[in-house]
Amino acid sequence: xDAIQLSSLxxxxxxxxxxxAGARVSLESGEVIxxxxxxxxxxxxxxxxxxGDKIMKYGVSIGSATQPIAPGQHVHLHNMQSDYLPTYTLxxxxxxxxxSTP
Amino acid sequence: MNCIRxxxxxxxxxxxxxxxxxxxxYLVECAHHVAREIQLPFREVGVHLLGFGGCYPNDYSFxxxxxxCTHPNVGGVLLVxxxxxxxxxxxxxxxxxxxxxxxxxLVIQECGGTRTTIEQGRVRIGEILRQLETVPRAALxxxxxxxxxxxxxxDGTSGITANPAIGLAFDRLVAAGATCIFEETGELIGxxxxxxxxxxxxxxxxxxxxxxEKAARYYATLGHGSFAPGNADGGLTTQEEKSMGAFSKxxxxxxxxxxxxxxxxxxxxxxxxxxxxxxxxxxxFPNVNDTAEIVELIACGSHVTLFSTGxxxxxxxxxxxxxxxxxxxxxxxxxxxxxxxxAGRVLEGRGSLPEVGDEIVALVQRVAAGVPTASEALGHxxxxxxxxxxxxxxxxxxxxxxxxx
Numbered sequence: 001x002d003a004i005q006l007s008s009l010x011x012x013x014x015x016x017x018x019x020x021a022g023a024r025v026s027l028e029s030g031e032v033i034x035x036x037x038x039x040x041x042x043x044x045x046x047x048x049x050x051x052g053d054k055i056m057k058y059g060v061s062i063g064s065a066t067q068p069i070a071p072g073q074h075v076h077l078h079n080m081q082s083d084y085l086p087t088y089t090l091x092x093x094x095x096x097x098x099x100s101t102p
Numbered sequence: 103m104n105c106i107r108x109x110x111x112x113x114x115x116x117x118x119x120x121x122x123x124x125x126x127x128y129l130v131e132c133a134h135h136v137a138r139e140i141q142l143p144f145r146e147v148g149v150h151l152l153g154f155g156g157c158y159p160n161d162y163s164f165x166x167x168x169x170x171c172t173h174p175n176v177g178g179v180l181l182v183x184x185x186x187x188x189x190x191x192x193x194x195x196x197x198x199x200x201x202x203x204x205x206x207x208l209v210i211q212e213c214g215g216t217r218t219t220i221e222q223g224r225v226r227i228g229e230i231l232r233q234l235e236t237v238p239r240a241a242l243x244x245x246x247x248x249x250x251x252x253x254x255x256x257d258g259t260s261g262i263t264a265n266p267a268i269g270l271a272f273d274r275l276v277a278a279g280a281t282c283i284f285e286e287t288g289e290l291i292g293x294x295x296x297x298x299x300x301x302x303x304x305x306x307x308x309x310x311x312x313x314x315e316k317a318a319r320y321y322a323t324l325g326h327g328s329f330a331p332g333n334a335d336g337g338l339t340t341q342e343e344k345s346m347g348a349f350s351k352x353x354x355x356x357x358x359x360x361x362x363x364x365x366x367x368x369x370x371x372x373x374x375x376x377x378x379x380x381x382x383x384x385x386x387f388p389n390v391n392d393t394a395e396i397v398e399l400i401a402c403g404s405h406v407t408l409f410s411t412g413x414x415x416x417x418x419x420x421x422x423x424x425x426x427x428x429x430x431x432x433x434x435x436x437x438x439x440x441x442x443x444x445a446g447r448v449l450e451g452r453g454s455l456p457e458v459g460d461e462i463v464a465l466v467q468r469v470a471a472g473v474p475t476a477s478e479a480l481g482h483x484x485x486x487x488x489x490x491x492x493x494x495x496x497x498x499x500x501x502x503x504x505x506x507x
Contacts, residue, residue: 015258040258084341
């Protein structure tokens with residue numbers, strides 16, 4: 001088992017171990033191929049998701065899609081957002097690149 | 103699992119401690135160094151440092167220090183004042199002495215300065231420690247135990263391993279008659295309707311929903327939720343996703359009531375601690391970090407705090423031990439020395455959630471019986487207290503016992 005779908009209502013599954021791009025992941029809805037390296041705890045789509053669709057995890061909405069998302073694609077800040085509050089992130093790589101290579 | 107130990111520390115209000123700590127308390131940042139120097143030689147023998155940094159008085163911080171200094175895990179107190187700060191030192195000293203605890207006050211400006219206050223303070227601590235040897239002992243049952251829970255450094259594993267395992271442990275503890283407290287209404291944003299279905303009564307349901315709506319308004323004004331960059335690195339994307347994971351710590355028992363910092367539930371059950379201040383946004387973020395939330399859980403009487411972490415927090419706490427429950431198996435391997443329980447093993451097929459839940463209950467009993475947690479053994483004694491403003495909980499709620507002031 002590489003990913004778990006926490007509720008039958010969900011359109012995302014959670015990776016239970018670190019996996020490289022190209023890895024084949026078996027889901028109840030069929031096999032998908034990862035589009036990037038992903039860490040434990042990250043989400044992938046297990047169904048096709050359209051812009052504006054609710055992202056469902058634990059059987060409830062955790063936000064809305066801002067991009068169309070295909071099964072197997074990473075679901076995160078680049079293609080979904082909160083319906084409540086913006087998410088603040090610190091891009092450490094970019095901060096360090098900004099210092100060392102102007 | 104009824105009787106936990108026969109030699110718990112009996113206090114005059116009938117509550118029982120699982121530790122017999124001496125608190126050295128600075129009443130303004132200007133007295134912090136002196137208080138820390140007084141405490142330093144006694145750090146390994148159960149003398150903890152806490153305090154309030156602000157110079158200006160605040161009802162919340164006064165109430166917090168009165169409930170913390172009369173917490174059942176605290177046996178005696180030394181207050182350290184500079185002398186010109188606004189904190190009501192005489193009022194605090196009076197409350198602690200009336201609780202039957204040995205308590206002393208040193209005012210640096212009246213003691214001849216730093217060096218002499220440190221010398222006098224260390225003598226007083228020696229005297230208080232000797233008095234603590236004769237504290238009455240009594241049997242402690244699980245019904246008398248108060249257990250708080252918090253998550254910190256959450257990631258995508260928190261909500262599927264450690265948090266639901268804590269929820270299972272809470273279900274067992276509540277069923278056994280203990281008092282369990284979960285918190286951070288800002289981390290329930292998005293769960294308010296599900297939360298309402300768990301309320302013991304309709305008025306409590308309305309209060310729960312209102313408390314989360316207040317948190318949403320508060321955080322919206324600040325423009326920042328209860329969400330740190332590490333949460334996103336760990337796979338969490340939105341506040342409501344983090345909330346659903348956090349909510350699972352509460353288990354499945356009915357929610358008896360809503361409490362605010364410093365309220366000690368008088369009746370056993372499961373409580374939500376509303377940490378978000380009332381009224382307009384005044385003093386900044388509701389809680390500046392995890393420790394501020396742990397301190398509020400302790401002010402509500404928590405003997406032990408169950409701390410779920412995915413990214414890997416290492417904090418402990420002054421006054422009450424913190425049990426570290428690690429959600430992420432990679433983090434557990436990386437920070438094993440800081441963790442008490444490997445909940446993430448569930449993801450690697452090395453156990454089930456009910457097994458981890460049982461392990462948490464068993465560890466709570468051992469810690470209550472005197473066994474140190476990982477953070478306690480490592481000397482962690484984090485403490486922070488800032489400014490806030492609260493209105494008392496409304497009449498629709500349940501009884502809470504308040505410290506007589």
